[in-house]
Amino acid sequence: MSLYVHKYGGTSVGTPEKIQNVAKKLVAEKASTGHSLVVVVSAMSGETNRMTDLAKQMQKKPSAKQMDVLLSTGEQVTISLLCMALEELGQPAVSYTGGQVKIITDDAHGKARIEDIHTGNIETDLGAGKIVVVAGFQGVTEQGAITTLGRGGSDTTAVALAAALKADECRIYTDVDGVYTTDPRVEPKAKRLAKITFEEMLEMASLGSKILQIRSVEFAGKYNVPLRVLSTFVDGEGTLITYEDEDMEKALISGIAFNRDEAKVTLSGVPDMPGIASAILQPISDANIEIDMIVQNIAEDKTTDFTFTVHRNDYAATMQILQNICSELGAKKVIGDDKIVKVSIVGVGMRSHAGIASQMFTALADEGINIRMISTSEIKISVVVDEKYLELAVRSLHESFGLSQE
Amino acid sequence: MSLYVHKYGGTSVGTPEKIQNVAKKLVAEKASTGHSLVVVVSAMSGETNRMTDLAKQMQKKPSAKQMDVLLSTGEQVTISLLCMALEELGQPAVSYTGGQVKIITDDAHGKARIEDIHTGNIETDLGAGKIVVVAGFQGVTEQGAITTLGRGGSDTTAVALAAALKADECRIYTDVDGVYTTDPRVEPKAKRLAKITFEEMLEMASLGSKILQIRSVEFAGKYNVPLRVLSTFVDGEGTLITYEDEDMEKALISGIAFNRDEAKVTLSGVPDMPGIASAILQPISDANIEIDMIVQNIAEDKTTDFTFTVHRNDYAATMQILQNICSELGAKKVIGDDKIVKVSIVGVGMRSHAGIASQMFTALADEGINIRMISTSEIKISVVVDEKYLELAVRSLHESFGLSQE
Numbered sequence: 001m002s003l004y005v006h007k008y009g010g011t012s013v014g015t016p017e018k019i020q021n022v023a024k025k026l027v028a029e030k031a032s033t034g035h036s037l038v039v040v041v042s043a044m045s046g047e048t049n050r051m052t053d054l055a056k057q058m059q060k061k062p063s064a065k066q067m068d069v070l071l072s073t074g075e076q077v078t079i080s081l082l083c084m085a086l087e088e089l090g091q092p093a094v095s096y097t098g099g100q101v102k103i104i105t106d107d108a109h110g111k112a113r114i115e116d117i118h119t120g121n122i123e124t125d126l127g128a129g130k131i132v133v134v135a136g137f138q139g140v141t142e143q144g145a146i147t148t149l150g151r152g153g154s155d156t157t158a159v160a161l162a163a164a165l166k167a168d169e170c171r172i173y174t175d176v177d178g179v180y181t182t183d184p185r186v187e188p189k190a191k192r193l194a195k196i197t198f199e200e201m202l203e204m205a206s207l208g209s210k211i212l213q214i215r216s217v218e219f220a221g222k223y224n225v226p227l228r229v230l231s232t233f234v235d236g237e238g239t240l241i242t243y244e245d246e247d248m249e250k251a252l253i254s255g256i257a258f259n260r261d262e263a264k265v266t267l268s269g270v271p272d273m274p275g276i277a278s279a280i281l282q283p284i285s286d287a288n289i290e291i292d293m294i295v296q297n298i299a300e301d302k303t304t305d306f307t308f309t310v311h312r313n314d315y316a317a318t319m320q321i322l323q324n325i326c327s328e329l330g331a332k333k334v335i336g337d338d339k340i341v342k343v344s345i346v347g348v349g350m351r352s353h354a355g356i357a358s359q360m361f362t363a364l365a366d367e368g369i370n371i372r373m374i375s376t377s378e379i380k381i382s383v384v385v386d387e388k389y390l391e392l393a394v395r396s397l398h399e400s401f402g403l404s405q406e
Numbered sequence: 407m408s409l410y411v412h413k414y415g416g417t418s419v420g421t422p423e424k425i426q427n428v429a430k431k432l433v434a435e436k437a438s439t440g441h442s443l444v445v446v447v448s449a450m451s452g453e454t455n456r457m458t459d460l461a462k463q464m465q466k467k468p469s470a471k472q473m474d475v476l477l478s479t480g481e482q483v484t485i486s487l488l489c490m491a492l493e494e495l496g497q498p499a500v501s502y503t504g505g506q507v508k509i510i511t512d513d514a515h516g517k518a519r520i521e522d523i524h525t526g527n528i529e530t531d532l533g534a535g536k537i538v539v540v541a542g543f544q545g546v547t548e549q550g551a552i553t554t555l556g557r558g559g560s561d562t563t564a565v566a567l568a569a570a571l572k573a574d575e576c577r578i579y580t581d582v583d584g585v586y587t588t589d590p591r592v593e594p595k596a597k598r599l600a601k602i603t604f605e606e607m608l609e610m611a612s613l614g615s616k617i618l619q620i621r622s623v624e625f626a627g628k629y630n631v632p633l634r635v636l637s638t639f640v641d642g643e644g645t646l647i648t649y650e651d652e653d654m655e656k657a658l659i660s661g662i663a664f665n666r667d668e669a670k671v672t673l674s675g676v677p678d679m680p681g682i683a684s685a686i687l688q689p690i691s692d693a694n695i696e697i698d699m700i701v702q703n704i705a706e707d708k709t710t711d712f713t714f715t716v717h718r719n720d721y722a723a724t725m726q727i728l729q730n731i732c733s734e735l736g737a738k739k740v741i742g743d744d745k746i747v748k749v750s751i752v753g754v755g756m757r758s759h760a761g762i763a764s765q766m767f768t769a770l771a772d773e774g775i776n777i778r779m780i781s782t783s784e785i786k787i788s789v790v791v792d793e794k795y796l797e798l799a800v801r802s803l804h805e806s807f808g809l810s811q812e
Binding site: 016019020051054055057058059060062063066067069070072073076077079080081083084085087088095097099100144145146 | 422425426457460461463464465466468469472473475476478479482483485486487488489490491493494501503505506550551552
């Protein structure tokens with residue numbers, strides 16, 4: 001018998017009516033397919049914010065440990081309500097908190113990592129024909145403390161359960177009907193991908209297509225759990241995230257991601273000597289600022305230009321730090337620009353096809369778009385361009401790589 | 407070092423500000439007395455109703471098991487918020503759900519009974535100077551299912567913890583400042599009792615002085631836990647509920663309780679033969695109607711009158727059942743009256759004093775109050791009188807037994 005793990009996020013279970021709709025979908029699926037079903041749910045939308053507000057009234061910087069005790073009640077409410085809705089439809093159901101499963105995690109409160117999952121009781125319940133409803137986002141330490149997995153953690157719960165139970169598929173129900181070639185708000189011709197590889201999905205997600213939590217995709221890839229993103233509200237096949245197959249290699253690229261939240265900083269005329277990169281980046285890291293792209297050109301006249309991007313919120317702080325270390329390092333000057341965006345093409349196809357990069361650069365040049373930075377990986381090429389060119393760049397690349405074709 | 411268990415109900419922790427006030431009180435008490443403190447809290451007032459409403463939208467008759475999963479989140483929210491408030495004041499604190507303690511119960515969902523409490527971790531935390539905050543009202547079965555103890559169950563949690571930890575005192579903080587000789591809304595001269603026995607408290611509580619859950623008083627009596635009722639909002643000594651001592655024997659009676667919610671029914675002219683009482687009461691019990699007082703007079707002419715009281719809400723149903731069995735049992739007729747009240751005097755002193763009953767009846771007769779039913783126990787005498795005499799009866803008894811004196 002096939003076993004499917006479903007996951008419904010906060011907007012999918014945001015009201016009593018929506019929970020009832022989810023229950024109806026589950027009962028219909030069980031009736032038509034006979035699948036064993038494990039359902040992971042998030043807190044009803046709005047609940048997490050409501051509780052966070054309460055916490056902030058109690059403590060200026062609420063304790064991570066107590067936040068986990070507090071926030072984990074959100075999913076616990078949803079599992080009980082969904083079980084009631086299933087039982088009202090005559091479907092036997094059983095609820096589990098993370099602690100009851102036991103989903104064992106480390107003790108990094110607020111961002112715990114799953115270490116082990118006990119599946120015995122769930123398997124017994126599935127064998128008895130029950131739908132098993134599990135609270136997402138939460139676990140418990142070996143010592144019994146309640147933990148949460150951090151933002152988007154319900155996805156991770158679903159994938160980890162699917163891996164532990166050797167499920168046939170893990171289905172993430174959300175408010176979008178799949179992964180698109182790019183953001184349809186920027187390129188209306190964007191189309192839904194039937195399939196995408198784990199690696200591509202990781203590159204797309206980290207670049208701003210915020211459908212799935214990155215960690216859950218890594219987890220699915222590592223344990224080979226077929227993962228499908230689909231809509232709670234509209235019927236459809238969604239997008240299957242899986243291992244590379246022949247079909248996928250035929251496509252040059254799968255999608256175009258972009259990120260509007262970046263800023264670019266350059267320390268120019270830096271003496272070209274060992275240890276200089278770490279001398280520049282250490283104070284940035286010490287200030288808890290995350291760095292995205294890094295580019296260093298070959299040295300001319302024994303000096304080099306060192307450029308990197310940070311989140312736009314960190315732009316001012318980063319510029320200040322660089323000003324402080326500029327003379328100390330014997331560099332010439334600090335240059336910054338927070339009116340830039342990153343545009344990336346992503347696809348496993350580029351591994352086996354030459355000329356992808358030049359096709360990308362030509363497409364941009366044809367539109368008169370100046371490229372400020374370039375960075376490449378195995379399955380991704382990213383460029384930084386002026387902010388004003390974002391839509392033009394995305395659309396021209398979408399066209400150039402044939403993603404708009406039917 | 408002395409160990410105190412405190413319990414704060416829903417109105418005492420109903421808002422963030424009130425939770426902060428509780429935190430301040432606890433920190434002040436710890437600073438001034440050095441007591442080890444265990445604090446049991448209820449759900450914030452309103453939360454239980456909110457969740458019950460959600461449940462009713464899911465399922466016509468919500469599953470008791472899932473209701474426990476749902477409702478137990480209420481106290482879990484409070485323990486986390488109170489710990490945050492304590493930590494904000496610099497006081498180390500630790501939170502426990504019922505399952506984390508472990509408070510082991512049977513599996514009677516919605517009205518579970520405590521079977522065992524593991525105190526090891528709490529004792530370690532107290533030893534480290536932490537205030538231990540425990541979710542009231544909830545427990546867990548040996549198999550790990552979440553249970554709740556039913557209405558007022560947080561009192562039971564507090565008393566059971568106090569017994570298990572051998573606490574010096576269990577303090578129930580509420581919105582009244584103690585147990586009164588009678589309801590001050592009926593007799594403005596009513597005064598707070600400094601002490602009352604467990605048995606008296608049981609009789610007072612079951613008769614309508616709804617301050618503490620009956621089960622928690624039984625529990626406190628059984629395990630000899632000194633129990634004190636006092637106000638969250640007003641400083642004071644409250645009322646200590648404890649074993650009988652010499653002082654208490656001196657008082658003739660401790661208080662006057664009453665119940666407005668009763669109705670009286672009589673089956674008259676019933677043949678006086680063995681088994682008749684059960685033949686009358688079995689169909690009442692089968693209809694889930696609870697019976698309070700029962701009076702049967704000696705037989706005249708081989709027939710008797712059988713009278714009992716039920717909750718006023720069950721009056722119509724009870725009358726109907728009696729009509730149905732009247733001729734079947736060969737009885738003469740059914741008489742009913744739902745315009746009656748029960749008034750009781752309660753006191754361990756009556757064990758060692760003669761003439762209490764006649765003093766009561768005289769006081770009522772002096773006011774021209776006709777007594778419809780009488781029922782007595784070791785420490786209580788109850789009479790049923792016409793509803794219109796309630797205030798007059800309570801005040802005259804309060805005066806007669808010297809309760810109004812300073």
